[in-house]
Amino acid sequence: AQSVAQPEDQVNVAEGNPLTVKCTYSVSGNPYLFWYVQYPNRGLQFLLKYITGDNLVKGSYGFEAEFNKSQTSFHLKKPSALVSDSALYFCAVSTYYGNNRLAFGKGNQVVVIP
Amino acid sequence: DTAVSQTPKYLVTQMGNDKSIKCEQNLGHDTMYWYKQDSKKFLKIMFSYNNKELIINETVPNRFSPKSPDKAHLNLHINSLELGDSAVYFCASSPLAGASTDTQYFGPGTRLTVL
Numbered sequence: 001a002q003s004v005a006q007p008e009d010q011v012n013v014a015e016g017n018p019l020t021v022k023c024t025y026s027v028s029g030n031p032y033l034f035w036y037v038q039y040p041n042r043g044l045q046f047l048l049k050y051i052t053g054d055n056l057v058k059g060s061y062g063f064e065a066e067f068n069k070s071q072t073s074f075h076l077k078k079p080s081a082l083v084s085d086s087a088l089y090f091c092a093v094s095t096y097y098g099n100n101r102l103a104f105g106k107g108n109q110v111v112v113i114p
Numbered sequence: 115d116t117a118v119s120q121t122p123k124y125l126v127t128q129m130g131n132d133k134s135i136k137c138e139q140n141l142g143h144d145t146m147y148w149y150k151q152d153s154k155k156f157l158k159i160m161f162s163y164n165n166k167e168l169i170i171n172e173t174v175p176n177r178f179s180p181k182s183p184d185k186a187h188l189n190l191h192i193n194s195l196e197l198g199d200s201a202v203y204f205c206a207s208s209p210l211a212g213a214s215t216d217t218q219y220f221g222p223g224t225r226l227t228v229l
Contacts, residue, residue, distance in 0.1 A: 032215050038155075043118075043204060043220040051215045088155060094214040099169050100145055102218060104157040 002027040004091045006105035014113050019081040021108045023074045023091030031093050033074040035065055038088040050074060081112045117141050118221035120205050126227045127195055135190045135224045137205030146188040147206040148180060163188055164211035200228045
């Protein structure tokens with residue numbers, strides 16, 4: 001079965017500092033990895049995904065993520081956090097044989113402190 | 115133009131009632147989904163449809179019945195509502211049938227409260 005783990009419940013970061021949200025995955029076969037963001041009382045918005053190729057993936061709003069096969073990780077990063085980045089971030093994984101089934105992590109609340 | 119829309123946005127009802135949530139996507143996508151987000155924000159897939167055909171049916175009580183009249187619509191009917199059904203229900207869609215690399219696009223959610 002496919003699964004992801006987001007070990008931290010909340011990430012606090014000062015505005016302007018680098019932001020990292022951690023994600024590790026467990027799958028049989030090659031993973032397809034996704035990051036989504038959820039603002040209060042809103043649906044999920046897609047940030048970026050890794051399918052194959054370059055391990056560093058760039059996405060929306062200045063976010064990027066690095067796929068690390070040996071550590072089975074796909075951490076989300078932003079060089080300089082904004083107050084408006086405060087939201088709930090979800091990592092998710094699917095596989096070729098998964099019928100588009102996305103398994104989500106429990107989510108990380110990011111709080112950017114002015 | 116709203117890509118994935120859901121109605122209603124809020125739904126408050128009594129235990130034992132039957133209710134429906136509607137979803138429409140105008141993206142021309144082949145696949146649609148229903149997810150449940152519980153009070154701890156945990157997201158879990160319930161159903162997926164490819165071109166009106168049920169593909170994923172997770173361990174969801176059979177009080178929940180999805181219906182897809184055409185590939186642009188996926189409705190969720192819930193019978194005999196229980197307190198534990200209170201959650202936010204998200205509809206989503208993705209372009210191709212069976213393409214696990216596809217991005218899923220989510221609707222704004224329907225907050226269901228069962229009293």
